[in-house]
Amino acid sequence: MKTLIRLFFRTLRIVLGPFMLLKERLSRPAALQRSAERQAEVDRQCTELALYQxxxxxxxxxxxxxxxxxxxxxxxxxxxxxxxxxxxLKQGTGAYKVPCLRISDAQGRVQWLSESGAIVAYLRGRFVS
Structure with missing residues (x-):
């Protein structure tokens, strides 16, 4: 029964996946415009971030x-x-749960932030001025 359920969801993902990606592409919001200096600073800060997804x-x-x-x-x-x-991802968080944002700092410390709402709130708080 477990194999049948996995097969069902794998098939569902294969069928619906391309439509989900197309919708993402077509509904992409306009990017925030910043000054060149501010964007360079944001780009530098983003080198400390990685999204596991x-x-x-x-x-x-x-x-x-x-x-x-x-x-x-x-x-x-x-x-x-x-x-x-x-x-x-498994080593850092103990699970395969996505999305998960890895946040590193200059001292080499790493934090893991999961849950899409928490990640979005963190990014808005850090990068919206």
Whole structure:
């Protein structure tokens, strides 16, 4: 029964995934405009951030839309498939839950922020002036 349920959701993801990505692309908000100096500072700060995500996860799409709206060059890391990104997410948070924002600082400390609403609130608070 468990295999049947997994097969159902995998098939659903394969069928609906392209439509979700198309909708994301077509409904992308306009990017925030900043002065060149301010954008350079934002770009520098974003080197400390990375978003672990699944391509067709609706909550990840919500966060990516906000990243685009705020004109943030945050590294997007696919954690859906086996590999280094998935392992790093599991090691850092203890789970494979996405979206998850990795926040590093100059001293090498790392914080992990999950939940799409919390990530969006953090990005707005940090980058909307």
């Amino acid at each position: 699944f391509k067709t996860c609706p909550f990840c799409i919500k966060v990516r839309q906000e990243i685009h709206a705020l004109a943030l060059p945050i590294q997007l890391l696919d954690a859906q498939h086996e590999g280094d990104n998935r392992s790093a």
